[in-house]
Amino acid sequence: MTKIKQPEMCPRCESLKPETLCHSPVKNAWIIYHCPVCFFTWRNTEPDFITDPAQYNPHFKFKPESIDTFDIMPAIPELKR
């Protein structure tokens, strides 16, 4: 397998520092990456519409700041002690 280039951005939220999460148990088969901002996780061997930010389905993309507008489920209850 040719040397794998570390991705520069998360395909989904496009934030800049995706991390390498783990390597395949069989050497050099694949790498799993992880975005610490939106928690998107992907394997480098997935189709390019998953791995390439430019081809990622626009209906599923969002900006890191929009996470703050996500609904909370379930609600955090009031402390009772």
Place this chain on the structure above:
Amino acid sequence: MPFYDLKSFITELEKQGQLLTITEQVMPEPDISAAACAINKLGDKSPALLFENIYGYHHAKIAMNIHGSWPNLAIAMGIAKNTPLKQQFFEFVKRYQNYPGEVEYRNQAPWQEVIIDKDINLFEILPLFRLNHGDGGFYIDKASIVSRDITASEPAKTQNVGMYRIEVKGKDSLGIQPVPAHDIALHLQRAEEQGLDLPIALTISNDPMISTVAAMPILYDQSEYAMAAALNGEPYPVVTTELTGLDVPWGSQYVLEGYVVSRYREAEGPFGEFTGHYSGGRRMPVIKVTKVSHRKNPIYEHLYLGMPWTEIDYLMGINTCAPIYVQLKQSFPEVEAVNALYTHGLIVIVSTKSRFAGFGKAVGNRVFTIPHGLGYAKIVIVVDETVDPFNLPQVMWAISTKFNPEFDLITLPGLSILPLDPASHPPGITTKMLIDATTPYPSEQHGHFSQELKDPITTDKWVEKLSNMLNAKQ
């Protein structure tokens, strides 16, 4: 004889021609979910799939579609694999009413063979993969998850086993979706009110019955293990874990233990859901995994869900019909059968005898207020007792001929529904609809129903005779 672990069930499926073993090398994505999606397109008698050669893994084995057909469910119940659906329903109801069965506590389990309690990396331990293209990550969606209300005077009595979607968000961290209506959300609420973490155990790759029960809408104070025992007709074996003190199935392949972090929420999703739509992103609770136990050479069981029908529709099928039927029958003994197979009961079809005018409408309205109906029943169709609610052509006949919207349609605005229903507006609220397709009963005057056609008088005998002849030819 019931099955106490996944491997013995797979062996039986293979014996009965209900297993396809895929020995060629497959890619984690998109091959495994594509194959599991495809097998459901080949009819409602599909086999389970066992993948034995997954690119990048040394020995991983992945089982899919274990519950994904009526024959597989019949085999799990220990009945003939071609048992017709309505008969499977009545057998399930019969055993369901034997609740509670006996829970058998054992000291040791095969899943204690390998223990990992430091440097946990779930991506190495489990052959994780993406199910649907829009999913935000790799999910565990067939775990039977055990929790208790730790603030109760007797926590063990509140123990619950449920199936909730789990996003693997880091080497030892998971996202979980506790829908407010589900038992685990109540456990979490009570713990969070006290500022406490909630101990939790995820059991993966189980015997077929506990998955059926974990995905079943049973009552809060009922025990899933006692229900599995009732459905199996034998005591159900469990083992108490050392770390969390929770009871888990003896037959699990993997047990993940840890805690739900108190009063914390984090972005999760989207995830392709049983509604055939993605859930969108939400901020949901997070689990820290502190101990993993598993069998040597485990099989990882997973479930494909997507545009219905898929395995999840079978898994949440008969087990959803049975409690609705029993609860309805407590109010109306005239109820004959209930079909809540579609999208976990977003549509419910009830067949019933009528006792007086307007009876079908009364039965239909009751469906909206039973526990599962509150969050699911959006459309209720009521048909005569002579119509088999599992036979959709018959149901369509009843609607097309008995139903007159002027007299037989009721809509009820502003009712509750699960927020995952993509048509709800705002999420969690919907108008509901009742279609009364029963024959009008005196003194309802509308329509002309005195000349309904009946089958020739010896038809039932011929059904039996011809089916025996066909079986003898096989």
